[in-house]
Amino acid sequence: MQIKKLTREIRNKSLKKVKKRSPEELSTSWYQEDLLYQGRGPTLFMILPTGGCSWALSESGGCTMCSYINDSHVENVPARDIIPLFHEIMDKHTLEEPTAVKIFTSGSFLNPDEMPVEARREILQTLGEIENVAEVVVESRPEYVNREIIKECCSYLPDKIFEISMGLESASDHTREYKINKGFSKKDFEQAVEIIKDLKSEYKVRSKAYILVKPILTSEKQGIQEAIDSAIYAEKAGIDRISFCPATIHKGTLIEELWRKGSYQPPWIWSTIKIINQVREKVNIPAIMDTSGFGSRRGPYNCKKCNSKLKQMIIDSNLDQIPVKELECDCKNQWQVESSFCDIGRSTTRIRY
Template sequence: MNTTQPLGNLLPEIRRKALKRVDKRPPHELAASWSGDDLLYSGPGKSIFIVLPTPGCAWALAGLGGCSMCSYIADSPLQKVSSQELVKIFKEHFQRQMQKQDIHVPTSIKIFVSGSFLNTEEIPKNAQKEILKIINEYEDVEEVVVESRPEYVNEDVLRDCCSMIPGKILEVAIGLESADDEIRINKINKGFARKDFEKAMEVINQLKSDFDVRVKAYLLVKPILTSEKDAIDDAVKSAQYAERAGAGRVSFCPSTIHKGTLMEILWRRGAYQPPWIWSTLEIIRKVKNTVKIPVIMDTAGFGTRRGPFNCKKCNSKLKDAIIKSNINQTIPEEFECECKVKWKADLEFSDVTRSTTNLLKNR
């Protein structure tokens, strides 16, 4: 199976143009942090989110275009960042957020790097260790969540990371996106097959006798070339697969339109729309009835022009219901709105795949 260049020269060309438009800024200006209520493995608690400025996702910079929906590379300095600077930036943001925390609140630290934390070319090994060493000093931190592509999940780097936070959970969040290889490779251009995800799972499972290390699967809701109905079906099947494969949690990421992506080009030409919020509710209901592990539905971008949208009458109400569902792990109650009829018609009659495929051929 070809996992390298499924969309021909489209994505590399789009990525090259997007990178030329990046307004380069110093690393400390690209760092960010915030906190909020969240669901931990132990129950409701707080999460601190920290974005570190690394050289950028290796896959996005590899010359094959990266993922068709992602522009996080634009928030990277696109140059080497020293271990000392990374640790300094992390420490400043981490301590700032911890000072805002209530005393003795179960806390999760989520480290985002616009790429792979476990890739030592993005985060040098000594920086990994120093960052985790800082976190380990805080007893209220129960979980540390890092993101990585599966090819960087190996026993040595994981053992080093876990040994720095004894007694805490290390969760590796992997962008599986879909359990379907054709969707992941030919529509998302993720660059790896399901067997690669399963290989990473094997490595992590081998370490569970020594450390509390787990996996979260990120799943994309509605890639390009996908109808509304097919998006729901794939999301449900992918969550079921992730649980069977051994993931401890599933986090759904409904598509939002990132600048400088193929998804944005199709959206501007009327050949793609982010999923309905109704679809995300349907996914939650179906998954909750078939999957036992915790399931989170990201609500970033809900109700905006570039994100999941129903109508102005129900956007906020449904977003609030999903956020509550994330914390309590309950199925949102039934809602009714006049726009629901349009969503049902979209499920029954739309054929985004055919129209978008023709548009790509005529590009």
């Protein structure tokens, strides 16, 4: 398949340029307000070093828009290195009120080849013993979600919410295979969600779906509608929360190659607002619009007059789960024209104000 070949070639070329960093250099954390299941609340975000996403390192080349593998150690990181770094992060932060802890590994937390079982156990047991840890959120591809592993993880967190976030990206199998190179089907995703749903009677386990806004080879109009349709599908499948991820241009990816050739632009910020506002009307579960990269050259962009203001309005909308209020700006007219056509070529001629 051509997309796999292109993605693999670009990935291999990119990995050769990556400057290898130690696990200590890759480990980091930050603390900010976010949306918890109970509403607004503090969240501790942490990145733990692993060997990186096994899908990205496979012959597939990984996903067309993702370069998180470049922020991993690439080689396996043993539990004896991960565990001290985790404890070092926890020692830096005092959790004075109910807090969510979100763990990122540039891959799948539930894959034992990426996150050693010993490290996973120590991390979850430790979090389970901290009174003010209210939620623990991890990421995983659906193939690593099985009943035994989820039960084991939840057993360490008897009174905490344990959320597994999965990159659905789109409700369209065609988009996921031919535009994103995701490597799994809706059936695979649905099986993982069913496992989580079945265990809700025993544990506080939850699921979240990441949805990509505007994959490659997608017009602005198509990107908006597909994101909305994917949110509706995710809710029907049994997902508990949705997080939209508007495309940004990661280095060493197929999406970057197309962007450099003038064949792709990230979505307008106006598009993300239309998506989140319509989803708030049509979907009953919490939905968040990620604002990473908003207003930057490689991210969702409107114009210098409204980028920052709209970004903050979306952040407030995420925290309060309310629609983004109307705002007028000169650049809105161009977006309205562009988003009314399906021709993907139109999305490459944008004038940046």
